[in-house]
Structure formats: C-alpha cells, structure tokens
Amino acid sequence: MASVIELGGRVAVVTGGTRGVGAGITRALLEAGAEVVVCARRPPETPVRAGGRTARFLPLDLRDDADAVTGFFQRVRRECGRLDVLVNNAGGTPYRMLDEGGAQRHARVVELNLLAPLTASLAAYEVMREQPGGGSIVMIGSVSGSRPSPGSAAYGAAKAGLDQLARTMAVEWAPLVRVNTLVLGMVRTELARLHYGDEEGVAAVGRTVPLGRLADPAEVGDACAFLASDRASYITGASLLVHGGGERPAFLDAATANH
Template identity: 50%
Template structure:
C-alpha cells in the first residue's frame, strides 16, 4: 500500500515543492490551504482548511485518514509573517503570527498523533522551521519567537510520543520562491542576499523537499527530536567582505615570533 502524507500550506512555495517531491516518491499526498489553488499535479488531493483553528486541523487529519486509509507522514509547513517593527506591530497581528507558526503545527500534530499511535508502524511528523529562530531579522520578532517555540515543541513532542511517533524538524534558511520580491526586493536585491550565503545561492523548495525525504527515509529511522539545518552554511560574516588579504594566495604564511 502506498505511503500517505499530509502537507499543510502545500499549494504554493515551499509546501508545493515538498508535496510534489513526495508525490513523485510514491506517496499519496493531501495538501491544504485557505484558498483553492488554480491547479494541482495529477493525483494530489486538496482540502480547504485553516489550521490555526483546532477543529479544522482535526477535520483535515480525519479527511486524510478517510481518503488514504491511514496517515504515515505529516509535514507542518504552513507559516510566514509580514515584516513589521516590533515597536508598532498590533496585538492582533502578533497573535495571528504565533497562531499560524506555533499553535497550528501543535493542533495538526496532536490530531495526527492520535491516529499514528494506533497504527502498527506509527508515523512521522516533520515541522518546517526557520533560521529566524536563531538569527532573527528586524521586523520579525513575533515570527522568530514562534519559530523558536516550534523548535522546543519538536523536541517536547518527540519525547512524549516516542516510540510510535517520531517528530523532527527541517530548519530552513533563505529560500527562493515566487513571492521573494515582496520580502527581499528585486533581482538585484535577491542576488545580494544570495551572496551572503557561503554556498552562493538561496535554497530552493526542492532543497527543502530533499531534506524532508531524507528524514522520511529509513536512513533517518533512529532520528527523533532532531533538527536538520538547511541554510547553505549560514551567513558570511560582515568582516569577510570588508577585510583584505595581507599576502598573495598560495604564499607562505608569515610566522610570528
């Protein structure tokens, strides 16, 4: 029987990339979003849901189980936030950001765990985190705090739900998607962002999807409560571009007395 997966926020961006790769890997895939997408790959199932609402998260998991006969993998991908200064952000927006990026994954995971605990082979939950939890940018205080909470939630759920259900996280750095210009700027700005990454480029949704497939493979069968950092090496320190070499490449280093 094909394995089954649920990907929240799987109709666009990173989620769409993850869902598509899972489908190609032989999974039966259900994706959700608040709006019906214009198109989906053949074989992918869509359900409209707002995972910030516990009842809708429960209904989503129930629909996946009803459609597939079980649920092997959940990818908590839905998330995001506009950039707003912490000094002026409204309480309503702070609440909405935390609900989407921290509470929604909890609600979906809780519903999935109730199903997976009764399955012979258990199940796997993968949360999609962000390097904002470690390196917050200006304007992302609520988002960074919520993603920091998601890291702790991943470890806490792994501890409570083992051995039947494993819970891991992919922590993504800057990822190139269709809506990057709204956040980073034009192509010149995107190139400048890519230049700060040691590997010389932003990640793609396929890079994140590959990390998900790795964690979902038998090779990661002993991993739970773990985080897979996917940031291309982090960020080049500012002094790296400001400093100048003191000698020609390949020259013998000077020795100090």
C-alpha cells in the same frame, strides 16, 4: 531525487502545500511515491503534480478551532486509510517591527507559526498512534528562530518555540512517532522578488550565503522526504539545517572593507 528514498504506500499531509516551499515539499513526496494531501485556505490555481501523480487538495484554515483540525485528519484517515507523514509547513509573516501593529497582530503570527502546528500535530498523532508503524512529523522551522530577527520578531520567537516543541514531542511520542525539524534559510520561491527586489536583488542576497545562492524548494523537499522515510528511521528530535552554510558574519565584510 535519489531512488533510495521510497515512500510508496505512505499517506502524507503537507499544510500550506500548494505553493512555494510547500509545493516543493509536495512534489518531492509525490516523486518518492507517497499519496499526498495538501491543505490551505484556498485551492491552488494549478494542482501540484509530480511523479505522474497529483496531490489532493482539501480546504482547511489551521487557525480554526481544534475540532475542525481534528475533523480534517480524521477525514484523511477515513478516505485514505491511514496517515504516515505530516509536514507542518504552513506559516509566514509580514515585515513588521515590534513597535508597529500592536500585540494582537504579533500574536496572530505566533498563532499561525506555533500554535497551529501544535494543533495539527496533536490531531495527526491521534491517527498515527493507532496504526502499525506509527508515523513521522516534520516541522518546517527557520534560522529566524536561532538569531535576532528584526522585522519578524514574533515569527522568530514562534520558530524557536516550534523547534523546542518538536524535540519534546519526539521524546513523548517515541517510539511510535518520529518528530524532526528542518531549519530553513532563504529559499527562492515566487515571493523572493517581492522580498528582495528584482533578479539582481535576489542574486545579491544569494551571495551572502556561503553556497552563493538561495535554496530551491525542491532541495527543501528532498530533505523533507528523507526525514519522512525509513532512511531516517533512527532520527528523531533532530534539527536539520538547510541554509546553505548560514550567513557570513558581518564583521568579516567590515574587516575586508577596511583593507
């Protein structure tokens, strides 16, 4: 990470920050000098470390009642002294077509990917609003929220809502708290091979991206550290695309195949 990103003396919370994209974000914040608290339902097998420091783990199920989430953020403030950054990273979905599983299962996906970040942001705001300098909230969105998302429709709808939620928070909570969204494309995590098969499958999927590969979690982390830092002090209500150029339009491949 470039040395211009400086988060020394800041306290950050990364939800779901123990693996995958979340761990990449956690490492980037640690490398930038922040004290990082990660939360998830279960502790990581190996603590997340970078920059000579280790992220602190505190258990939390974000789908618990709001009082539990509020208590978590009050504990962070009490034990760390402040809260400067919240990264709403926890989320995800199984592959499930709309006519499979029933409405209740789809609702659980919306709960995790939209309502849980809302609850966490409200609790974090109560801490940030009371301290000099306010704070920064970063939502981890997805390109699934801006295009059809077959097999993950509820997830795509939730991510679309999350982006809109962030824009409104940015207006309501200015100037003390900045709120932005990282809109992610495909990222090469430990689960990539489960989704795309073997290494050849991962590489084939990567070739559909204009930059020719999936993102690395560290690259997502660098973008997140930037939005959390003073280098982004005039950026709020923004959606930063981190998707390698997006997806090559299918009609181009079809046209090529016919020549």
